[in-house]
Each structure stands twice: as C-alpha cells, then as structure tokens.
Amino acid sequence: MKIFLDTADYDAISMRYDTGLIDGVTTNPSLIKKSGDDPFEAIKAISESFPDLKSISAEVVADLACDMVEQAKPFMELDNVTIKVPCTVEGLRACRQLRDLGATVNVTLIFSAAQAVLAAKAGATYVSPFVGRLTDNGCDGLELIKTIYDIYARQPLGTEILAASVRSPEVVALCYREGSDIVTMPPGVFDRMYESVLTREGLAIFQKDWDSINK
Ligand code: E4P
Secondary structure (H helix, E strand, C coil): CEEEEECCCHHHHHHHHCCCCCCEEECCHHHHHHHCCCHHHHHHHHHHHCCCCCEEEEECCCCCHHHHHHHHHHHHCCCCEEEEEECCHHHHHHHHHHHHCCCEEEEEEECCHHHHHHHHHCCCCEEEEEHHHHHHCCCCHHHHHHHHHHHHHHCCCCCEEEEECCCCHHHHHHHHHCCCCEEEECHHHHHHCCCCHHHHHHHHHHHHHHHHHCC
C-alpha cells in the first residue's frame, strides 16, 4: 500500500516528505506547467532532494516511440525516475524499448481494462487508471480498478496498479479496497486523509480532562 503525491511542486513535496508516509511522486505536463519550472530541472530537484522516494514519474510527450525514448534518456540518468508514456501504439512500443534499456515505466491515461492488459504485456512497471476522469464522464472508475486487479491477480505479469486522478480521501481508501497497489493524490487530498471531526472532538475532550487532572 503505497502513497504517491501527484504534484511537481517542490515545496508541496518538501512539506510532506518528513511524515515518512510518501513513497513516490507523479507529474504530468499540466502539473509541470503549474509549477512554473523547467521539466528536467523540476524532476532533477525532486530526485536529488528526496532520496527515499522510490519512484518519480516524468512524462514524455511525442508522437513516435523513438522520440519518446530520446526524450526519456536524460531523465533515466536521475535516481528513481520512472518514465511515463501514454497508452497508445507508440507509447507501448516506447514502454517495451524503455524496459529493455533498464527504465521503470508508468503507462498513463488508462481508461479501460483492455488498455491495462496491453500495458502489462508491454512490460509496464505501473499502469495509471484515471479514476476521477472516468467518474467525470459517467463511468465507474473504481469498478475499473477492481477489474484490472482481478485480471492481474489471475494473469500476473508484475505490473502494479497506480490509481490516478483521485480527488478525495474517500476515493483514495476505496482505490486500495479495490486492489490498487499505489494511489497518487494531490497534496491537499493527502492532508485531508488525516481529518475526522470525531478525532478533533475526541482530542478536545481528552485535552480538557487531562488539564483538569493536572490542575
Ligand atoms: C497522474 O499520474 C495523473 O496525470 C493525474 O492524477 C491526473 O489527474 P487529473 O485527472 O486530476 O488531472
């Protein structure tokens, strides 16, 4: 059960890294754009500053597999960087080539079980089903996680399920229940995982009683 932060914001990672609960980071071009940093420099800073992260996804964007592989090469020099490719014909060609070159690969933009089958066959280290975007479009993202889990349990090829596009702590928990190995989430969703009004209220009562004992 691993927790990844879905952000390219250095400070956001830094503020949560010392909880000891964060196993990795995922980025995408939109998140890099939001951070305002150069893609390579952003990933390099994360890789160098947070050595306990087991995987930092850096996405490549190109039409052809050969161009994706070329784009990936500088990232592959960095520690613990995973190359993220789209689930297309060329993306899965690139996935196979990158695995042969020794990279770990995250196949992203997964919206069906059939895509997850192809990604596993292409040697993906991780597949990223987009739970929230499926829900936005009237489909059941959690059902997809369960279906992929069942397929991978019956036909194991070693690919891990990395639930992505997750927008609430409730959905985080349900992704694990349905069989996700990893959930990547925005920093704000991670923070809200600690929250319960009953914890706050219970703590206030305990504090009050503690103070009266120690008067
Ligand atoms: C991470 O790997 C994905 O790119 C990300 O979770 C997508 O999230 P969104 O659908 O909220 O943009």
